[in-house]
Amino acid sequence: MARVGLTTERLVRAGAELADEVGFDQVIVSELARRFGVKVASLYSHVKNSQDLKTRIALFALEELADLSADAVAGRAGKDALTAFANVYRDYAHAHPGRVAAARLRLDPETAAASAGVRLAQMMRAILRGYDLPEPDQTHAVRLLGSTFHGYASLEGAGGFSHSSPDSGASWTRILDALDSLLRNWPTPPSTG
Amino acid sequence: MARVGLTTERLVRAGAELADEVGFDQVIVSELARRFGVKVASLYSHVKNSQDLKTRIALFALEELADLSADAVAGRAGKDALTAFANVYRDYAHAHPGRVAAARLRLDPETAAASAGVRLAQMMRAILRGYDLPEPDQTHAVRLLGSTFHGYASLEGAGGFSHSSPDSGASWTRILDALDSLLRNWPTPPSTG
DNA sequence: CTAGTTTGCCTAAAAGCTTTAGGCAAATGC
DNA sequence: GCATTTGCCTAAAGCTTTTAGGCAAACTAG
Numbered sequence: 001m002a003r004v005g006l007t008t009e010r011l012v013r014a015g016a017e018l019a020d021e022v023g024f025d026q027v028i029v030s031e032l033a034r035r036f037g038v039k040v041a042s043l044y045s046h047v048k049n050s051q052d053l054k055t056r057i058a059l060f061a062l063e064e065l066a067d068l069s070a071d072a073v074a075g076r077a078g079k080d081a082l083t084a085f086a087n088v089y090r091d092y093a094h095a096h097p098g099r100v101a102a103a104r105l106r107l108d109p110e111t112a113a114a115s116a117g118v119r120l121a122q123m124m125r126a127i128l129r130g131y132d133l134p135e136p137d138q139t140h141a142v143r144l145l146g147s148t149f150h151g152y153a154s155l156e157g158a159g160g161f162s163h164s165s166p167d168s169g170a171s172w173t174r175i176l177d178a179l180d181s182l183l184r185n186w187p188t189p190p191s192t193g
Numbered sequence: 194m195a196r197v198g199l200t201t202e203r204l205v206r207a208g209a210e211l212a213d214e215v216g217f218d219q220v221i222v223s224e225l226a227r228r229f230g231v232k233v234a235s236l237y238s239h240v241k242n243s244q245d246l247k248t249r250i251a252l253f254a255l256e257e258l259a260d261l262s263a264d265a266v267a268g269r270a271g272k273d274a275l276t277a278f279a280n281v282y283r284d285y286a287h288a289h290p291g292r293v294a295a296a297r298l299r300l301d302p303e304t305a306a307a308s309a310g311v312r313l314a315q316m317m318r319a320i321l322r323g324y325d326l327p328e329p330d331q332t333h334a335v336r337l338l339g340s341t342f343h344g345y346a347s348l349e350g351a352g353g354f355s356h357s358s359p360d361s362g363a364s365w366t367r368i369l370d371a372l373d374s375l376l377r378n379w380p381t382p383p384s385t386g
Numbered sequence: 387c388t389a390g391t392t393t394g395c396c397t398a399a400a401a402g403c404t405t406t407a408g409g410c411a412a413a414t415g416c
Numbered sequence: 417g418c419a420t421t422t423g424c425c426t427a428a429a430g431c432t433t434t435t436a437g438g439c440a441a442a443c444t445a446g
Binding site: 104105154155159160 | 218299302329330332333336337342343345348351352353354357358359361363371374375378379380382
């Protein structure tokens with residue numbers, strides 16, 4: 001009967017929107033089918049199963065995020081680049097809470113290695129080159145930045161900072177100042193004793 | 194028939210264990226019933242519904258975490274306190290991945306205000322007193338630390354840092370060094386221009 | 387333009403989860 | 417010992433996911 005024109009692509013996009021509306025863990029195959037005016041079983045020709053759908057949404061979100069970040073960082077360096085990168089992440093988290101949540105989905109190693117996540121990591125490394133840290137510390141710094149951005153967006157999204165002053169935006173700005181300052185004055189390991 | 198001795202308390206504890214085994218979002222009422230050798234409907238006398246159970250697990254985890262932290266921080270100050278606090282969080286996340294995930298559950302404001310989460314926040318403020326930052330910055334710093342610890346544990350738990358060198362423990366140590374250094378040399382807002 | 391193949395969406399059905407309603411029996415209290 | 421409370425039960429409805437098999441629409445020849 002009348003074909004709607006389902007596609008893996010379209011399902012994933014709709015899934016991302018659904019995630020933004022109801023939360024990533026409330027993404028439900030049957031709701032998606034409902035939205036397309038189609039029976040649930042029909043989706044299973046385009047997507048292996050619920051898990052597969054979620055993984056695809058995660059990869060899609062990572063891709064979007066990496067694209068936006070690449071744009072934002074292009075032509076910038078130092079604190080400018082750091083801020084631009086960080087803001088893309090936070091803005092994306094605000095605009096698309098479900099997708100960021102998706103981007104945090106645990107992927108199996110091969111999938112992760114083939115995802116846009118590595119592009120994001122490379123960008124962070126590129127930004128850090130502006131601060132020239134010795135090698136082992138560069139990795140530590142990547143992890144610090146990743147943790148902080150991720151954690152901040154996560155707590156902010158969970159409502160952790162709302163209804164308390166100073167407002168969350170102010171903290172974000174000062175935290176970026178602080179991280180920039182930290183990277184410019186990266187400490188050497190304290191001597192034990 | 195033979196009574197098993199169900200209790201809200203016991204259900205929550207078992208739920209926490211289940212969360213650690215299979216992940217917080219795989220905590221399922223029927224699995225819990227199975228483990229108690231009891232029919233599913235029986236749980237509904239002790240717990241309002243699935244959401245209620247999850248909320249209780251979250252509150253339980255926050256309580257545990259706050260207790261452990263309070264112990265660890267007692268009698269310490271400065272970097273010592275910071276490190277102790279941070280390590281409790283990370284160790285807890287390693288030992289109880291499901292519970293930390295639970296602790297990150299979005300709670301409605303009143304529930305959150307009555308939770309052990311506020312105790313955790315107070316402890317962080319107490320630790321920061323050792324670094325004496327001017328007031329607005331103290332809040333920013335609380336948020337930075339919270340985000341970083343939370344984010345690090347989250348990424349580490351998601352396998353983000355595994356199978357890449359240097360090992361995750363090394364980064365953690367250096368990140369704590371860096372945060373301590375940052376707090377001791379907290380920057381003033383850069384002048385715009 | 388028709389014949390054959392692919393592919394999209396369908397119906398049917400099994401199996402699992404959540405939640406409510408109502409009932410019997412065990413534990414508790416007087 | 418009797419009444420009440422409370423714990424666990426059965427039954428049932430309404431969701432969800434997932435597999436299997438079928439018909440028809442849309443491509444792909446010739």
